[in-house]
Amino acid sequence: MFPQRLKSLRLAKKLTQQNMADLLGITRQGYGKYESGQSEPDNETLQKFADFFDVSVDYLLGRTNHLNTQTDDEKEMKEFFNNPELNLFFKEMKESPEEQLEELREIWEVIKKRNKK
Known part of the structure; x- marks a missing residue:
């Protein structure tokens, strides 16, 4: 199943095996083994x-x-929390007194009410 899905996703993006190999920092032959089922990626590569x-x-x-199990809300939340400025803000909040x-x-x-007017 993995080899077919990998190839299908690559072709949908109009990429070559060489393009994918370059992105991963491996040889084209190494990447080709994933698509042929001769080799399986490690967990880190699978996540990539x-x-x-x-x-x-x-x-x-x-x-x-299902291509992606994340809902739109989950994607939005992930993007929100990947913001370094907000991470610092929330870290400081976590350490603040009640x-x-x-x-x-x-x-x-007060700010929310002001924006509603």
Whole structure:
């Protein structure tokens, strides 16, 4: 199942085996073995394929027929939390006393009400 799905995803992006090999930093022959079923990728490489093609590892392995198991909300949340500025903000929040967190909640409510007007 994996070899067929890998080839199908590659062709859908109009990429050659050499393109994929270059992206992975391996030889074309090495990549070709994945598509022919002569070799199986390690977990790290499997995740690289899933990330590159924006599909789940389960899809690549044939455990599901859904390309991506993440909902739009989950994708949006992932993008939100991958923002380094927000990560710093949330790290600081986590270490803040409860009084400051409550004050922040109150300020946020004021901002939300202001934007509704």
